[in-house]
Amino acid sequence: MKKQGLLLSTAIAGFVVAAGAASVSAQDAAPEGDAALPIAVQMYTLRNFGSVEEQLAIVEEAGVSAVELVGTHDMSAEDLNGLLDAHGIEAVSAHVQLDALRSGIEDVIEFNKAVGNEVITVPYLAEEARPTDAEGWTALGEELEEFAGQLEAEGLQLAYHNHDFEMEEFDGQTALEVMFDAAPSVLAQLDVAWIDRAGLDAAEYIANFDGRLFAIHAKDNAPEGEAEEEDGWAAVGSGTIDWQAVLTAANDAGAQWYIIEHDNPADASATVDSSARFLEQELPGILGE
DSSP, X not given: OOSSSOOOHHHHHHHHHHHHXXXXXXXXXXXXXXXXXXXXXXXXXXXXXXXXXXXXHHHXXXXXXXXXEETTTTSOHHHHHHHHHHTTOEEEEEXXXXXXXXXXXXXXXXXXXXXXXXXEEEOOOOGGGSOSSHHHHHHHHHHHHHXXXXXHTTTOEEEEEOOSGGGOEETTEEHHHHHHHTOXXXXXXXXXXXXXXXXXXXXXXXXXXXXXXXXXXXOEEOOTTSXXXXXXXXXXXXXXXXXXXXXXXXXXXXXXXXXXXXXXXXXXXXXXXXXXXXXXXXXXXXXXX
């Protein structure tokens, strides 16, 4: 992906549809009386804290009414729908492993349509599945583009979530950019803290995905040597990331959702709550609300 000419015409057309749908979702997800702030919680943050119902209660108590799912949560679509409805929460994305798309994309489509989710996000590549050269990243992008076409035919969109290993460079481009060049219909879900850990300026990097940014993962890095019991992660706004610059860049690039995540919180409820309060304070001025 070159710094200029990132968007192909096909990507623009696909994103317009996705952005419109996501924008509607953001309005629907806002708490009553709020300014329709597009804040969600990645359920991975809560994975070690009680049942799915208890996890959704934490989200509801934080005043957030949208989540990003992790697979199926080992539940039927009917049961998960019941819990989401009971807590006034909607699913705006789901992290679905690449192997699940390869082995059963029809099942992925059926489940996510049943729970009202329209964005499927590939969240992670196991080490043995990571390409080692630009050609490999291009081939992966081409495969993702094929999946995106299958999903689009069913009214769904495909996105990809990064870690730090996609920041390896090949001829001046990161692996993530190389992959996205070959996948013009795939949207970006950029994890700010992983980009930061890779040594890149997250706000500057976000600008490379102008018009293709579905969401950012709002996750912070603690100062070096702190929060070691939480693997160095921090609640949003309590770490080292320049959130004014990042949130502005994300809005400028067309982000539809700001998804709270912490990979290993000591207190998930407090982390979600403080992160939500921070975003509620910062986003209105940036979004012009």
